[in-house]
Amino acid sequence: MTPYSILLLVVWFLTAKAIVSTAGKPSLHNLAWMVYMKTVKGGTHVKLHDKKQELIAINKEKKAISAQDEYAKWTKLNRKADKLSTEITQLQLEVNIDRTKVNKLIDWIFTILITIPIWFCRVWYRKSLLFYLPSGVLPYPLEWALALPFGLTGAVGMSVWMFAVNQVISSVIFLVSFPLKPSVSAPSKEEAVNNKNNK
Known part of the structure; x- marks a missing residue:
């Protein structure tokens, strides 16, 4: 593949x-x-x-x-x-x-x-190298980390790719769903006073 x-x-x-x-x-x-x-x-x-x-x-x-x-x-x-x-x-x-x-x-x-x-x-x-980054684009420790767990330095491995995709998907879902959520009403003055008194 x-x-x-x-x-x-x-x-x-x-x-x-x-x-x-x-x-x-x-x-x-x-x-x-x-x-x-x-x-x-x-x-x-x-x-x-x-x-x-x-x-x-x-x-x-x-x-x-x-x-x-x-x-x-x-x-x-x-x-x-x-x-x-x-x-x-x-x-x-x-x-x-x-x-x-x-x-x-x-x-x-x-x-x-x-x-x-x-x-x-x-x-x-897990050992597949999905794509390579040109040498020197990122600092060496970061290039090494992107290749984890089994890739060569400068390559992006499966674990890092899955992590990145999960982060992007969760951000997109948040951006799409946030405006659709019902707004939270501001607390009334009585609630604010009660909260201050309870502290």
């Missing part, structure tokens, strides 16, 4: 890793769960939704009748509601198990598609 393609490969994987980190795994898990619920039609989550709707209808019906006037009907509805509540609890446990499985699958996908290739590049291409 040419040094140019190694450079681009590393940039690609580190960018994907940074995007996943910025988006956050919980939000990606939620997205995967929503996709799962839309694609799997006869799953436990559908049964849970139906049972909850049925329980809501029964509770409305119970509230509409008087327990004293129609005791037999009210008791029958109450037993039905208790049975549905038990079923809902059981179905909720099953849905939680399904959700955990989806989360683990997503974690495995991220590991296989992002983390393992990064480590593979780090180990397999």
